[in-house]
Amino acid sequence: MAKPSFLPPFMFGLLFATFGVILSAKYSSITVDQSALLALKSHITHDPHNFLTTNWSTSTSVCSWIGVTCGSKHYRVTALNLSSMDLIGTISSQLGNLSFLAWLDIHQNSFQGSLPVELTNLRRMKYLDFGNNSFNGKIPLWFGCFSKLQTLSLYLNNFIGVIPSTLSNLSKLEMLSLGGNQISGRIPNSLFKCKELKFLSLFNNSLEGNIPTEIGNLTLLKTLHLGINHFKGKIPSTIGNLTTLKVIDLAYNNLSGEFPLVIGNLTSLRELYLSYNKLTGEIPLVIGNLTSLRVLSFGNNKLTGEIPLVIENLTSLKILYLSNNKLTGEIPSIIGNLISLTEIDLGLNYFTGEIPSTIGNLTTLEAINFSYNNLSGEIPPVIGNLTSLLMISLFDNNLTAKKFVTP
Structure with missing residues (x-):
């Protein structure tokens, strides 16, 4: 008589035990x-x-x-x-x-x-967003250990100290947002080893020194926010390498010198903020290459010369801000070609001549500021046809208004 086999019960027990361990x-x-x-x-x-x-x-x-x-x-x-x-x-x-x-x-x-x-x-x-909280202390050095990190957002907190050089370890980083803190010191050159960066925001801190020329290494960059800091010196010419840029914000710094002509390479640019610096020289003709531009903000600098006629190429422009410079000459009539304009601010300059009647073409205008210039002649009656207009400032010029006689 054959002996009974104990293999099936044993296997059942083993499987049950294994399943139990997994559970x-x-x-x-x-x-x-x-x-x-x-x-x-x-x-x-x-x-x-x-x-x-x-x-x-x-x-x-x-x-x-x-x-x-x-x-x-x-x-x-x-x-x-x-x-x-x-x-x-x-x-x-x-x-x-x-x-x-x-x-x-x-x-x-x-x-x-x-x-x-x-x-x-x-x-x-891969994704870390601590933005808009009240965290404090220094930005931890150990952020550099997240080798898979693609997004690091710490904006609008109370972080102090410097940008840690260990962030250069984040080779896959595509977005870095540190704006609205109390970060000081210089931008570490090592940061520009993060060549996958598409979005870099360091706005509203206390960063200083020159903008490193190594910024030209970030050839995938689409958005650059460095405004409201203490950067000085010239805008590096290597910024011309960043041909994918759509937004540049360098406003509210102490940048000086003339515009680098390579800015004409940035044909994908939609927003350019350079106001509240110490930039000199004339508005370069290469500005006419930026046909996708929607915001052109050069106010509160030391720019001279006339508005270049190539500005007529910027037919997508919505905001033109050139106030508080040393610009001269007449307001060109080709300004009427910028049919997408909603705001135009040319105040606090040395413009002469008449306000061009072509301004009547700008039917989407909501705000006009031509105050504190040397404009003369009659205020164009066509301004009265701008039904979207919410604000107009023309004071401190030599303008006259047409008198309407009531029958």
Whole structure:
């Protein structure tokens, strides 16, 4: 008589044990994530809309909690979006236990304090937005450990100190937003090793020194915001390498010298802000190459000469701001070709002659400022046909108005 085989029961037991280990590991992992999120919840002192108070409950799955996204394979938390919830609190160190987290967005809240070093455990991180909060202290050096990071946004906080050179380790970084803090010092040259950058914003800080010539290495850059700082010296000619640029903001600095002619290479440019600097010389003729331009803001500099006639090429222009310079000559009649204009400000210059009647072509105009010049002659009656006009300032000239006699 054959002996009974114990193999099937043994295999069944082995499979059951293995399945149990998998279930246990899965349950243990999701419990780790739950504990990390509950620790974050405990650090939030004000939840005015009760988003987390009522929704983040142990009676429901973590993956169903508001702002939480889990991966379909491991059911681990991969994304956390608590943006614009008006939350007040601090970031708990346990947040670093969300080891599968790749997306963290808590912008537009009132989180405060410093960032815990335990966040360095989040090695999968690709998107990190802490913007518009109240974080303080120095920008951590350990941000450089997020080798997969593509977006780093820390704008409108209270960060101090310098831009850490370790950011140069972020070879995949496409967006860096540090504006609206209290950052000082110079831009480290190492930052321009991040050649994948498409968006760079350092506006409204206390940065100083020259704009590094290495900025020309960022050949994929589309947006550059360096306004409201203390930069000095000339605009580097290497900026002409950035042919994909759509927005340049260098306003409210101490930049000097003439415009680099290579600015004519930037044919994709839509917005150019250079106001409130110490730029000299004439408006270059190459400005006529920028046919996609919508905003041209050169006000409050030391520019001389006349408005170049090539400005008629800028038919997409909506805002023309040239006030408070030393510009001379007449306002060219070709200004009437800029049929998309909504604002024109030529005040505080030395313009002479009459206001061209072609201004009547600018039917979308909402604001005109020609004050503090040497204009003469009659105010064109066609201005009365500009039905979109909300503001007009012509004072301190030698203008006359047509008298209407009532029958």
